[in-house]
Amino acid sequence: MGATAVTTSLVENVRARRWRAFDLQLFLYLILLIAFGVVMGYSASYSDAPQAGVLSQTVKTLIWTGIGLTLFFVAASVDYHWLQTLIAPIYLLVLGLLSLTLLIGTSLYGAQLSISVAGLDFQFSEVGKVLMVVVLATYLSGRRERVGRLGTIIGAGVLMAIPTGLVLLQPDLGTALVFVGILVGMLFLSGASIGWMALFAGAAVAAAPIVVRSLADYQRQRLFCFLDPSADPQGACYQLVQALDAVGSGGLFGQGLTAGRQNQLGFLPVQSTDFIFTVVAEELGFIGGVVLLGLFALLVWRILAIGWGARDALGAMVAVGLASMLLFQIMINVGMVLGIMPVTGIPLPFITYGGSSMISLLFGMGILESVRMHSRKPTF
């Protein structure tokens, strides 16, 4: 898709008054969440380096947001059906990027999650999640009347199994879980057979111990801390214990922005990334936490509404896939911080500091906006 095509479609959209259908609600929630994230990111990095560090992290987030929003508008202005025509290259791109990460990725906490180019880290699994939503949406919408058959589940399963396997090899358990979450959510809403899905779910549960056994020791220990954080409060469960103390310390109203003691004194080892919600809870309290969860709920609701009102199955499936992805990430990330889910590294959408996540998410949201804008019949 060349620059000419984009310009052309922008012009066409304006002429077709499609921007009238631009979903302002969705955009508003996104902006509020991003703003929330910028503020929390500032507070989380406040203690690290009082002068330079704070600015650089906040500025970087703003730059990424700028890039992301550009992609958002570009994606929004283009009819999402172009995705259908490029689906094979997209799928190959996902597999290629994930393989590349495995081959030349830089190691972080014992896992190869990202690729460094010119000082910037690219975490391809983030864009991989959004693209896999598109791939599955295309596949499922193409199943039409055969969607209730067993073949749908097997086909979608196989499509998803390859990238899931690749991220598990990194090993990135969190992203793998999100892939599975996307698959399940999309199958369910596409109309796939509930009976067959239940059967596969049963098989997956039965296979879980095998997966757990294949994990590295540190992963397994961290994974089960949520069952009993006091088992190893100084070792594997240190992060979780500190996170719970921070969340609890927040109380109803929180300790105030940049005033969270656990955060500012460095008791939260990865406070600006995976544990950002602890900073929210500690500094803004129960009120702040509920506001953030509420924003997320509104966003998910809005995405589902767009999916329900989509003109065709492709649009609906894209929306449903993105909703599933967000729900899963929120559940795993916040649940982990609150000690009701296993500890796995996964970003909190829009809030966690990180360019790959932000850009990929806004790109996905742009496609969603395109679905919304192309849902109405053009009025002539």
Added chain:
Amino acid sequence: MADLNEGRLDLPRSRARFIAFGVAAAVLFTTLGGRLFQLQVLNGELYAARAVEAHTVDVPLMAPRGLVFDREGRPVVVNVPSWTVKVRPADLPTSQIGTVLGRVAQMTGTDATLLRQRFDAFHGSPFELVPLAHGITRDAALLIGESAAQLPGVVVEVEAQRRYLNEKGAVDGPLLSHVVGYTGPVDINEFRDLQDEGYLRDDVIGRAGIESSFEKELRGTYGRQLWERDASGRPVKVIRTLSDPVPGKNLMLTIDARMQRIATDSLRWGMKAVGVEQGVTIVMNPQTGEILAMVSLPAYDNNKFAAGISADDYAIYLADAAKPLRNHAIADIFPPGSTFKLVTGLAALEEGVTTPSRRWPTYGCYQIPGAPKGQCLFDWNHAGFGPLNILEAYAKSSDTFFYQMAVALGVDRLGYWANQLGFGERSGIRLPGEAAGIIASKEWARSQGREDVFTGELAQAGIGQNVVAVTPLQLLNAYAALANGGHLMRPMVVRGETDADGKLTKAYEPEVIRELPASPANLQTMRIGAREVITTGHAYNIRDLKLPGALSGKTGTAEFGTPTAEGVLPFHSWFLAYLPSRAGATDAQLAVLTFSYSAIVPGNVSLEVVKYFLQEWYGLDQDLRLNPRNFSLVAAN
């Protein structure tokens, strides 16, 4: 694109499934919100308390140790700042250890390899401070402070150090070291027990003298401050002060530092004159038991200990045969010799063995009753004195008279009166290391595997020889009780508490150990006897001192120990005196004792020392000291 154009949906959308999905999402958000409510609102305080505990630290606030003044308000123990270089390993990059320690060594004038050894020997948390060099100069401390950028992890801490002064306020440890003592670091074994009392791992504690016995008063109470610390353990800021430190009490000694100086100089003169290695002078107020001077020679330099004594210096003290670290005035026991005749005499009067007027024959040699003929005990005067009453016998110090008194009394009665006068028990002076002494008794005999003491031993005990050993302080205190009319006082070395300027704010009350169960008349007889010692006895020319009162006292010598190459036993001499307004009066304000250990010339050097002391203290324009060559002319006993 046909579907789109026809407006027909290609996949049926199930309303039920969308609703189910929405409900699942709602349940999820509700669950997360509920859990958040549980953690933050219901159990928030629990987690908050745990978090506070994790990121706060209780920091002790050291209390300044109490100062010490002499009885005239002269400061004799003060605190001075001492700078210590420390390093926090966590802040010192491994690659720079060598360079940084090298710079510190250069700035402080210490050895870099020594600093490296101390650094490597430390095995604590990398966030704990490792002391590298104590007692560096103020200039070095400032230099290190200015060079902080080149010295990552290095800090200079200022700590208080004790400094011991003399009567002129000059740094001079030995003048008072045996009274004042010194402080030293708490060792790791003691620390386990002391931890509960608020001592810190790198704390100091009193080791000798009143620094040790008045540790509780001097130390004060440390305060506590709550600090916020970061995850790596560094204190970040004060949250609040939990308790303020209470400074240690300032103490006033009963000692007069100027008198201590005179007593020291006079004793040193006498010891040097006759080649004596150990000596004691104690001065006391008999009315109160206050120790006005307490000199034990040789003395040690407690300032060396305050700065952290080197192993070499300490070894020298330990190897010295004259035991400079021991306070001979209270920690060592010696036969009191003829000075003990006070006990035998008072007991004989009280028990009715004799009367003031009854005369007893004296001998050149006293035949021990029950012993084979010819086994006799000599008088120091081998000619004998002829018949003597108790006053004459005491003044002339007749040995054979008091042999007879002791034998007539028996070991139990003699022992009873010795105990009444404070012998065989600790006086309870608040100084560490006091000895109790030995008095002949049936218990002592049984400890030797016998039923009773030999009669010869009993007779000798009557003149303070053989099975009698006392501390110089016990002896002086017994004479003080005679001098004050029969009150055995508890000797005291601290007069009370003062303000920071040395003004007495709380006086400690003198304490009576016991009232002597002796009749005033018999005590008066012994006081007259003590005056006779000076006027008609053989205390020689001390009677010619123009003192403001009627000096009374007693000489004593004892020969014991290892004989010299010529077969002469070392000669140990005592002299004690007190100064009432007139003969027999009980108003003496000053009693003095000198003991010289192991002279190789006979004669009573202690008498000369006391004489010199009295001349100097009362500022007399007389100098009646004998030429040391003539000491042996002085009647010894």
